[in-house]
Amino acid sequence: YDGxxxxxxxxxxxxxxxxxxxxAASAAKIMKKMPPRERAKFLKKASEILTDRAxxxxxxxxxxxxKALRDTRVELARATDVVSFCADEAIRIEGRHISLEGxxxxxxxxxxxxxxPIGVVLGIVPFNAPVNLACHKIAAAxxxxxxxxxxxxxxxxxxxxxxxxxxxxxxxxxxxxSVIHGGADVGDAxxxxxxxxxxxxxxxxxxxxxxxxxxxxxxxxxxxGGLGPVIVHKDADLEKAAKMCCSAGFRLAGQSCASVQNxxxxxxxxxSFKERFLAHVIQLKLGDPMDPETDLGPVIDDRAAExxxxxxxxxxxxxxxxxxxxxxxxxxxxxxxxxxxTPDMDIIKNEIFGPVV
Numbered sequence: 001y002d003g004x005x006x007x008x009x010x011x012x013x014x015x016x017x018x019x020x021x022x023x024a025a026s027a028a029k030i031m032k033k034m035p036p037r038e039r040a041k042f043l044k045k046a047s048e049i050l051t052d053r054a055x056x057x058x059x060x061x062x063x064x065x066x067k068a069l070r071d072t073r074v075e076l077a078r079a080t081d082v083v084s085f086c087a088d089e090a091i092r093i094e095g096r097h098i099s100l101e102g103x104x105x106x107x108x109x110x111x112x113x114x115x116x117p118i119g120v121v122l123g124i125v126p127f128n129a130p131v132n133l134a135c136h137k138i139a140a141a142x143x144x145x146x147x148x149x150x151x152x153x154x155x156x157x158x159x160x161x162x163x164x165x166x167x168x169x170x171x172x173x174x175x176x177x178s179v180i181h182g183g184a185d186v187g188d189a190x191x192x193x194x195x196x197x198x199x200x201x202x203x204x205x206x207x208x209x210x211x212x213x214x215x216x217x218x219x220x221x222x223x224x225g226g227l228g229p230v231i232v233h234k235d236a237d238l239e240k241a242a243k244m245c246c247s248a249g250f251r252l253a254g255q256s257c258a259s260v261q262n263x264x265x266x267x268x269x270x271x272s273f274k275e276r277f278l279a280h281v282i283q284l285k286l287g288d289p290m291d292p293e294t295d296l297g298p299v300i301d302d303r304a305a306e307x308x309x310x311x312x313x314x315x316x317x318x319x320x321x322x323x324x325x326x327x328x329x330x331x332x333x334x335x336x337x338x339x340x341x342t343p344d345m346d347i348i349k350n351e352i353f354g355p356v357v
Contacts, residue, residue: 001066001288001289001290001297001298001331004063006060006063006064006158007060007064007157007158008158009152009157009158009161009181010181011181011182011183011186012180012181012182012186013182013185013186014185014186014188014189016180016186017180017182017186017189017190017193018189018193020149020178020180020190021120021149021190021193021195021196022195023175023178024120024147024148024149024175024176024178024195025119025120025147025195026175027147027173027174027175027176028117028119028120028146028147028176030173030176031117031142031145031146031147031173031176032116032117032119032145032146034145034173036090036091036093036145037090037091039087039090039142039143039145040087040088040090040091040143041087041171042142042167042170042171042172043083043084043086043087043090043139043142043143043170044084044087045170045171046083046087046139046166046167046169046170046172047080047083047084047087048170049166049169049170050076050079050080050083050135050163050166051080053162053166054073054076054077054080055073055076056162057072057076057131057159057162057163058072058073058075058076059072059290060158060159060162061075061076061130061131061156061159062289062290062297063290064155064156064157064158064159065127065128065130065155065156065159065300066253066289066297066298066299066300066331067128067252067253067289067297068252068253068289068294068295068296068297069289069290069291069292069294070292070294070295071251071252072131075129075131075132076131076132078132079131079132079134079135082132082135082136082139083135083139085139086135086139086140086142086143087139087143089140089143090142090143090144093115093143093144094115095112095113095114095115096112096113097110097111097112097113098110098111098112098113099111115144116145117144117145117146118144118146118197118198118219119146119147119195119197119198120146120147120148120149120195120196120197120198121137121141121146121147121148121149121196121197121198121199121200122148122149122151122190122191122196122198122199122200123137123138123141123148123149123150123151123200123201124150124151124187124199124200124201124202124203124211125137125150125151125152125153125160125202126153126202126203127153127154127155127156127255127300128252128255128256128257128300129252129256130152130153130156130159130160131159131160131163133202134150134152134160134163135163137150137200138150138163138164138167138177141200142167142172142176142177146197146198147175147176147177148176148177148178149177149178149179149180149190149196150164150177150178150179150180151180151182151186151187151190152179152180152181154181154182154183155300155301157181160179161179164177164178164179188214191211191214191215192214196218197218197219198218198219198220198221199211199215199218199219199220199221200220200221201220201221201222201223202223202224202257203223203224203225204224204225204351205224205225205351208222208224223257224257225257225351225353226257226258226259226261226351227261227262227348227349227350227351228248228249228258228259228260228261228262229261229262229263229264230245230248230260230262230263230264231264231265231266232245232263232264232265232266232269232273233266234266234268234269236269236273238269238272238273238276239276241273242273242276242277242279242280243276243280245260245263245277245357246277246280246281246284248260249261249263249281249355249357250281250284250295250296250335250355250357251296252296253296253297253298253299253333253354253355254296254299254352254353254354254355254356254357255299255300255304255353255354256353257351259353260357261351261352261356261357262341262348263357274323274339277337278323278324278337281324281325281335281337281357282324284296284335286332286334286335296335296355297332298330298331298332298333299331299332299333299354299355300331301331302330302331304331304353304354305328305330305331305332305333305354307354308328308333308352308353308354308355308356309328309333311346311347311350311352311354311356312326312336312338312347312356314345314346314347315338315341315345315346315347316338318342318345319340319342320338320339320340320341320342320345320347321338321339321340322336322337322338323337323338323339324336324337325337325355326338333354333355333356334355335355336355336356336357337356337357338356338357
């Protein structure tokens with residue numbers, strides 16, 4: 001928001017990344033032998049510590065990313081629940097039995113399927129919800145008896161360091177959890193290391209496809225971007241729809257894979273919906289993310305702001321109309337509503353990842 005230095009971390013090298021994998025591979029053997037009740041115990045403790053430190057982490061996340069404090073507080077509450085849920089699931093991991101009597105050869109036979117830890121998991125986390133998304137990856141991997149390496153988002157490195165310390169303070173075995181900071185070279189080193197058994201990535205479609213190509217026969221979970229198409233039909237509760245679309249379109253300054261971007265409204269209710277929707281958008285407060293009254297702060301960096309501004313300008317130059325907002329001041333972009341965009345426009349076809357509907 002104001003350019004002040006929040007903190008610093010040391011960047012890794014590909015060599016350090018490989019060292020982390022070596023440690024994680026060793027720790028995976030320890031985790032595999034650990035009784036589920038022990039995994040549940042330190043995860044439950046991590047959830048408790050996360051609750052105690054939530055406000056401090058929420059403020060650090062706000063300072064690092066410009067995400068509104070009210071949203072970072074919600075994220076911390078969600079993350080705490082996720083860790084607690086995973087602690088519960090650690091002791092519920094169970095197999096199943098399968099009858100083989102569908103064929104004559106299988107007469108009187110029964111197959112038993114038992115899940116086993118997969119080994120070393122790599123989690124790559126984006127900046128927009130780094131605590132909650134990291135907890136989804138860390139707590140789930142540890143609950144299932146694996147070790148995990150987290151590639152932190154460069155925009156929120158300090159927050160991820162603090163989060164990792166919580167898991168370690170709770171009793172997570174050393175080297176079962178590592179956090180690595182670095183650029184694409186470090187990410188490539190981790191993804192391409194054959195000792196990594198499973199890849200979990202949340203981020204852009206483009207990077208996700210590259211990771212998928214490099215994964216080979218290894219398991220790969222991709223949570224990628226989206227265009228957030230939403231339909232408001234003529235039988236909708238227009239006031240409720242307008243309020244929800246406003247919230248979902250501009251929360252996190254629109255930097256969410258589930259953000260409402262492309263909004264389709266039935267002709268019969270267009271005028272009424274437009275009036276209600278704009279009334280909600282115009283009430284949004286753009287400003288200092290540390291102010292609890294702020295609805296949306298800056299986008300993540302100058303490059304993102306310039307890209308979003310170019311998307312808006314490109315749409316206008318090809319016939320779209322800005323109903324509200326559209327202006328940029330540094331990394332601050334006004335909540336923007338555009339109409340008459342057509343399916344061939346980039347602003348419809350590509351993810352904006354900014355405060356634009």
